[in-house]
Amino acid sequence: MRQDNELEKHLLTRSYDSHSHIVEMLEERYSIMGEQKPYILFKPLRRTITTTPPKKTSRIRKGTRIELKEYFNKTISNQKKLVKKIQYYNYIRKSLDLEANLKYYKIPKFEDFINLHNIWQMYIRSLIFSADDYTKLQFPMNQVLTKLSSADYNGCLITVKQSKNCNIVGLRGIIVWDTQHSFIIVTPREELSREWNEGKSNFTPNELVGGFKIIPKHHSIFSFEIEIPTTNEVLEFSIIGSRFEIKSVDRSSKKFKNHSIEDIL
Amino acid sequence: MTTYDLNISYPVNNYDTTITNTQLTNLKNIVITNYQNGIYNQAINFQIFDSIKLPMNKDLNPIPVGKIKESLIPQFPKLKLFTRITLIINDLSKLSNLSKLQQCFDLIAIQPLNEKVFQNAIVNLENNIDIISIDLSSRLNFYLKHKVVSNGLNKGIKFEIQYSQTISNYISNDVGSNSNLIKKNWFNNVLQLIRSSRSRGLIISSGAQNPLQIRNLNDILILLKTLGIKHEKGKSFITLNPERALINGKLRTKSYRQTVLQGDENIVDDIQYNVNERDVTKLTNRKRVQDSAIGQLIKKKRKIE
Numbered sequence: 001m002r003q004d005n006e007l008e009k010h011l012l013t014r015s016y017d018s019h020s021h022i023v024e025m026l027e028e029r030y031s032i033m034g035e036q037k038p039y040i041l042f043k044p045l046r047r048t049i050t051t052t053p054p055k056k057t058s059r060i061r062k063g064t065r066i067e068l069k070e071y072f073n074k075t076i077s078n079q080k081k082l083v084k085k086i087q088y089y090n091y092i093r094k095s096l097d098l099e100a101n102l103k104y105y106k107i108p109k110f111e112d113f114i115n116l117h118n119i120w121q122m123y124i125r126s127l128i129f130s131a132d133d134y135t136k137l138q139f140p141m142n143q144v145l146t147k148l149s150s151a152d153y154n155g156c157l158i159t160v161k162q163s164k165n166c167n168i169v170g171l172r173g174i175i176v177w178d179t180q181h182s183f184i185i186v187t188p189r190e191e192l193s194r195e196w197n198e199g200k201s202n203f204t205p206n207e208l209v210g211g212f213k214i215i216p217k218h219h220s221i222f223s224f225e226i227e228i229p230t231t232n233e234v235l236e237f238s239i240i241g242s243r244f245e246i247k248s249v250d251r252s253s254k255k256f257k258n259h260s261i262e263d264i265l
Numbered sequence: 266m267t268t269y270d271l272n273i274s275y276p277v278n279n280y281d282t283t284i285t286n287t288q289l290t291n292l293k294n295i296v297i298t299n300y301q302n303g304i305y306n307q308a309i310n311f312q313i314f315d316s317i318k319l320p321m322n323k324d325l326n327p328i329p330v331g332k333i334k335e336s337l338i339p340q341f342p343k344l345k346l347f348t349r350i351t352l353i354i355n356d357l358s359k360l361s362n363l364s365k366l367q368q369c370f371d372l373i374a375i376q377p378l379n380e381k382v383f384q385n386a387i388v389n390l391e392n393n394i395d396i397i398s399i400d401l402s403s404r405l406n407f408y409l410k411h412k413v414v415s416n417g418l419n420k421g422i423k424f425e426i427q428y429s430q431t432i433s434n435y436i437s438n439d440v441g442s443n444s445n446l447i448k449k450n451w452f453n454n455v456l457q458l459i460r461s462s463r464s465r466g467l468i469i470s471s472g473a474q475n476p477l478q479i480r481n482l483n484d485i486l487i488l489l490k491t492l493g494i495k496h497e498k499g500k501s502f503i504t505l506n507p508e509r510a511l512i513n514g515k516l517r518t519k520s521y522r523q524t525v526l527q528g529d530e531n532i533v534d535d536i537q538y539n540v541n542e543r544d545v546t547k548l549t550n551r552k553r554v555q556d557s558a559i560g561q562l563i564k565k566k567r568k569i570e
Contacts (some may be wrong), residue, residue: 256522
């Protein structure tokens with residue numbers, strides 16, 4: 001028999017409140033000289049029905065993936081709401097304070113992600129250029145392409161060059177999340193939203209809002225650029241979206257194969 | 266829609282002899298006749314046997330494309346010329362230098378002479394070849410299985426039909442086969458090919474050896490109609506499928522397994538690229554920062570800050 005009688009103590013705490021009383025009972029039970037009761041007296045459990053609603057505890061932690069998904073869904077639905085609002089204000093011919101609304105709906109800004117892009121540039125340069133000289137490639141071009149096919153693209157600035165969905169052609173932004181079938185990018189607003197928008201004065205509500213855009217990889221071609229800091233030039237590459245439909249985790253070990261190119265175009 | 270003829274046969278069949286002047290004018294005449302018939306994109310086909318060894322320190326592409334273009338482009342501005350190699354293969358084990366050839370030609374085709382080569386080429390050479398061109402003028406010594414052919418089609422390999430073999434003064438590789446026999450074999454074999462591929466992924470090209478063997482598009486479509494192919498489907502043999510073969514050939518050299526591509530040009534509109542660009546060590550995809558998306562989006566912001 002254990003000295004401290006944890007189990008019995010625990011059982012007794014459910015029916016007796018005071019700690020000293022429990023200890024006294026147990027001492028009586030196991031004392032050599034005393035009564036040595038072969039039984040323990042349990043009181044029936046007190047069931048207290050609480051009428052007050054349960055307290056609001058701090059949010060239960062979900063998986064990171066679920067939380068991320070919820071965040072994207074929420075911001076995208078917020079963007080839709082703001083677009084609707086702008087359309088309504090245009091309809092009734094009233095002006096809208098856009099800056100305040102963007103803040104109210106918590107729509108992410110392109111400018112906040114520029115640092116992420118700079119970090120990505122550093123990563124990709126270390127991958128393909130030789131360490132001391134940025135004008136020389138580490139390998140011949142075909143091996144560079146192999147490296148790039150298994151690289152990470154979170155933080156890369158992409159432009160949609162071709163797509164079956166002509167609404168997204170020309171969109172550009174920084175990749176925030178690379179899913180299996182789509183890129184989630186954060187797009188700049190107004191003049192910078194597309195290549196040919198420079199010098200334009202009136203924009204569509206979607207261009208005014210900016211924020212996250214989900215772009216399917218299938219049937220589209222993206223281009224991205226790698227800076228050469230010394231010569232004021234960039235190297236251009238393109239991603240063929242139809243062949244990139246693999247999770248970024250699995251892509252590093254994937255053995256690619258040529259297929260019929262009907263779905264590329 | 267742009268139309269293509271991916272097979273104008275080059276008169277020389279080895280690396281030792283060079284093309285004579287009369288042969289060159291003949292070649293130019295074929296190109297011009299094709300151009301006048303409305304076919305602006307043409308590929309010159311260099312045909313060699315697998316027994317020929319590739320020269321070590323010579324240009325692997327003997328076709329003087331630059332020279333032909335220089336003389337023809339002023340008169341015929343829409344003309345686009347490509348180069349293609351066809352390897353006639355009897356034994357696949359002799360074939361080793363495909364990767365060298367990839368750098369020199371726009372298109373790589375093979376002509377299998379037996380079933381073993383045909384099957385192995387589809388299974389093993391899927392990343393290296395664009396076109397399989399079966400010799401239709403002689404009796405096929407194997408049966409074209411649908412399973413094998415459709416396997417090739419899924420991997421992006423196209424199958425070629427040469428129509429000049431039905432035209433009377435065609436000079437075949439085989440000696441001792443008269444023109445009637447060639448025609449009979451041709452129709453039989455083409456029907457086989459159409460059956461096994463379910464009329465998908467086929468290319469029809471001239472394979473002309475002299476200008477009189479060129480036919481215009483309507484004649485080709487009528488010929489296909491006699492073989493039971495409808496007008497729309499037949500058109501895709503001249504326009505869509507050859508274009509895809511060319512894009513496939515371009516992606517092979519300019520991309521890694523069709524994932525990441527060098528440069529950002531529009532691959533459909535601009536299939537042709539210069540011979541100089543094929544040097545893999547050079548960085549041809551450079552661009553100034555001001556013209557790029559980075560310059561427009563990120564550098565601007567830095568200046569303002």
